[in-house]
Amino acid sequence: MASARRFIALFAACLGLAFALGPARAGEAQPVAADPALETRVMALAGELRCVVCQNETLAASQAELARDLRAQIRSQMREGRSDAEVRDFMVARYGQFVLYRPPLQASTWLLWLGPFALLALAAWGWRQQMRGSPDATNARDEEHLQR
Amino acid sequence: MSEPLQTNSKTPPANPRRIWRMALPLAVFAALVLVLGLGLRHDPRELPSPLVGRPAPAFRVPTLVGKTPQLALEDLRGQVWMLNVWASWCTACRIEHPTLMDFAGTGALPVYGLNYKDKNPEALRWLVDHGDPYQASLSDPDGRLGLEFGVYGVPETFLIDREGVVRFKHVGPLTPQVLQDEVMPLVRRLRG
Numbered sequence: 001m002a003s004a005r006r007f008i009a010l011f012a013a014c015l016g017l018a019f020a021l022g023p024a025r026a027g028e029a030q031p032v033a034a035d036p037a038l039e040t041r042v043m044a045l046a047g048e049l050r051c052v053v054c055q056n057e058t059l060a061a062s063q064a065e066l067a068r069d070l071r072a073q074i075r076s077q078m079r080e081g082r083s084d085a086e087v088r089d090f091m092v093a094r095y096g097q098f099v100l101y102r103p104p105l106q107a108s109t110w111l112l113w114l115g116p117f118a119l120l121a122l123a124a125w126g127w128r129q130q131m132r133g134s135p136d137a138t139n140a141r142d143e144e145h146l147q148r
Numbered sequence: 149m150s151e152p153l154q155t156n157s158k159t160p161p162a163n164p165r166r167i168w169r170m171a172l173p174l175a176v177f178a179a180l181v182l183v184l185g186l187g188l189r190h191d192p193r194e195l196p197s198p199l200v201g202r203p204a205p206a207f208r209v210p211t212l213v214g215k216t217p218q219l220a221l222e223d224l225r226g227q228v229w230m231l232n233v234w235a236s237w238c239t240a241c242r243i244e245h246p247t248l249m250d251f252a253g254t255g256a257l258p259v260y261g262l263n264y265k266d267k268n269p270e271a272l273r274w275l276v277d278h279g280d281p282y283q284a285s286l287s288d289p290d291g292r293l294g295l296e297f298g299v300y301g302v303p304e305t306f307l308i309d310r311e312g313v314v315r316f317k318h319v320g321p322l323t324p325q326v327l328q329d330e331v332m333p334l335v336r337r338l339r340g
Contacts, residue, residue, distance in 0.1 A: 052300040055192060065265075066300055069291055094298035096198040126172070 042075045045084050050099045197298055197317040204314050205296035212263050212271055212285035219284055226310050228338045230259045233304040235266040236274035241303045244321035245278050251327055252281035257335055261285030264294045264302055309338045
């Protein structure tokens with residue numbers, strides 16, 4: 001009986017703590033811009049663009065100064081009413097295809113897109129050849145002979 | 149039936165199929181080494197600039213020091229010129245600076261500066277302390293012009309032809325080798 005009461009008290013305390021922490025954390029995550037919808041769009045696009053000075057980070061994740069500048073650039077262009085595609089083209093025109101984390105399928109990127117599938121097909125072909133037993137049906141027979 | 153099989157097991161037949169089977173993994177491995185080896189030699193920091201071969205972005209900005217208070221792209225039309233992006237906070241620029249001073253001193257090519265995300269007093273003091281190789285330095289305190297040129301790592305150097313088309317970009321400090329082996333041959337060709 002006492003243990004049940006202790007359990008309820010503990011449960012209530014946890015619940016209380018969760019409620020107390022919840023709003024506090026929401027407060028920390030206030031959007032930077034006055035317009036949260038715009039900020040969501042900015043960060044969504046920035047998440048698809050590579051930071052050129054810290055190449056394994058996205059523009060959204062990077063704390064580099066250049067990344068901050070480019071995010072500001074995206075924000076101001078979107079505020080002027082430019083579409084995502086227009087902003088993306090602006091970045092590509094200045095920093096090249098390299099900034100795109102989702103490169104388009106074109107002559108220079110077909111190897112990137114199709115290469116893995118080609119490798120997979122090659123491996124499948126090799127495996128099939130192996131299983132067909134040309135190798136080593138004869139080998140196995142040889143071994144049988146030697147054992148006898 | 150059993151006779152030939154036994155001789156086979158002692159001396160493997162020069163079966164072309166078998167040789168192929170043994171050579172294939174080796175060939176695949178060699179190809180992989182080649183591809184990865186090339187990848188190692190490639191510097192990921194040097195991005196091909198999409199600007200090369202395209203007109204330089206138009207600008208009209210104040211200059212830091214120079215004969216004119218403002219400078220525009222059109223003012224430089226008709227000559228082959230160099231644009232060197234620099235800043236007083238940039239340590240690699242200090243490494244590059246003696247090379248640039250020597251090069252500008254030869255008068256081989258007009259060199260203009262782009263003072264990128266810098267404060268004017270600090271930039272001016274830097275030029276006094278280390279020497280000023282530039283005909284003029286474009287002032288770009290907020291990095292807007294740098295963005296138009298796709299600047300991402302200072303120092304950067306561009307070569308712009310008579311029609312205002314970007315012909316060459318170098319990221320990182322210029323060296324006498326780069327100037328001698330890449331810049332000057334290109335300049336001669338652009339003038340020729």
